[in-house]
Amino acid sequence: MIRTTSAASAFSRTDQRGKLSSFFIHPSKSKHITEYPTEININDAVSSFYQMLQMQPSPPISSLNKLIGAVAKTRNYQDVIFMYHRVIEVDLLPDYITLNILLNCYCSTKNVALGFAVMGGIFKRGYSPNIVTFTSLIKGLCMEDKTDDAIVLFNKIIGMGFHPSMWTWGTLIKGLCRSGKAEVALRLHKEAGKGNGRSDLRFKPNLICYATLIHGICKEGLVDKGKQLFLEMKGRGIMPDLVAYSGLIHGLCEGGEWEEAKRFFIEMVDQGIRPNVILFNILIHTLCKEGKTNEASGLFNLMIQRGEEPNLFTYNILINGFCLQNRIDDARELFVLMEDRGHKRDVVSYNVLINGYCKSQRLEEAMRLFKEMVRKEYKPTLITFNTLLTGLFQVGNVEDARALFQQMKIHRVTPDSSSYNILMDGFCKNNCLEEAMELFHTLEGSGFDLGIETYNCILDGLCRAGKLDIASVLFENLSQKGLVPTVVTYTIMIHGLCKDGKMEEANNLFLKMEKEGCAPNVVTFNTLMQGFYNYNEAPKMVELIQKMAERNILPDASTVSLVIDLLSKDMNYSKYMSLIPKFSNQG
């Protein structure tokens, strides 16, 4: 019995709120199709290989190639290299396929130089490289970000009379996208599609080339172009598959075009393509980022209903989603549930939940989880420590933060610059300026590469402790250290000056940062306006509001509250309300 109900009609009939979840009205029907992934057992392949090596007379190299190739497919490249050496040791002659497999191993492990060396071997043994050889070399060059060389090689082999195969094109497109040059890939796609007068070289991309390019283009934020490519592909009669849809949907999700993403998702299911765990993860992740945790968990439940098993990623995404919404108990529930359902947690699961507890200021629980993970032999990472340190300082527990920092050594985790920044910032904000300065000087003395973020912590700490003079000297010396103040640095200094009532200097610094090409943001404006407000300089505030409007800087909650304060002093300023987009929009 075939269900003819199209997904779209099911959607329109049952969906009241446009929720994606209401779309799955049928439980999955065909879960048990033969889904045996042709899993190659490496051990079997390797042991057959050794048996074969000992055979007399020697086996044909083609048989050995099959086994080496099987291992290569599993990406155990070290094993492949080892097997190759065994072939040489027993004095068997590798043929060009053996050598192509070896060459591809080197290229796939960012060792293109050795790849070229193997090509030398191909010549030396009297063979010739073929298009497969060159495709691997192009991949190798791209893997090392030598995309220019890859394109040169690509053109060179065409000049030599080789015809790039669909794999060659796909490899080049993927390589360019991998190096963040999707636009170059797109240009290539367009130009090669015209053929330049040689119809035999005209590029007619297949599904995989399109899917690769769509994904790459979307990843660089050019979602519209990605969508265009998708439509172009369909226009050429190439039916998109799950991967092609996933790439586009992911791009649309990242670009915030949720409605459009949903539209393509529905279209996909209408085409009879079943979403898998990867696509579900993309959608659940997007919903979580948008704060739509309920819809996310709805999708989660429905994927289970449909027989699509959530994996470790799914759980981690959703646990983090709950944490971001401060629904720590729901997060906890899922954290427990995942093990009950037979999914082993990983460090990320712990990091995510620990972060949730830190954000909810429940540090005793966060620390308890930390101890639990250590006991269960999950190795805490740098992220674990940085998260916990941030949390401990936030609740003012300097003592435990110090102790935890000491523990990093025991766990063989090396603090990075952000660990130190967390520490210095934490000390500053908890009245331990001395300790912060001490650490600062130690790091400076040991030649640790301190970034502007570190100086931001220290400058803020000094300003807050009323040591504006010291902060000013440090600030003036930044360029001497080769550091460029950011908008945050300037804002901290402006804040410090305002706090000391040095409004003229604060205003001058504001003007100076603009002159230096550093654009003030909404926080800078708020800071300076607050200063003017405190010293009853309403006209100066108005000036700043006008400037904000001119530059299309959107006001935030603090801006609005400042303007309300201003109005409560003198309603004559109400005419400036219209300058604030948020106000004027609301009519």
Added chain:
DNA sequence: CTAGGGTTAG
């Protein structure tokens, strides 16, 4: 023998 999609902190 060669090409495509997924998570976590600050």
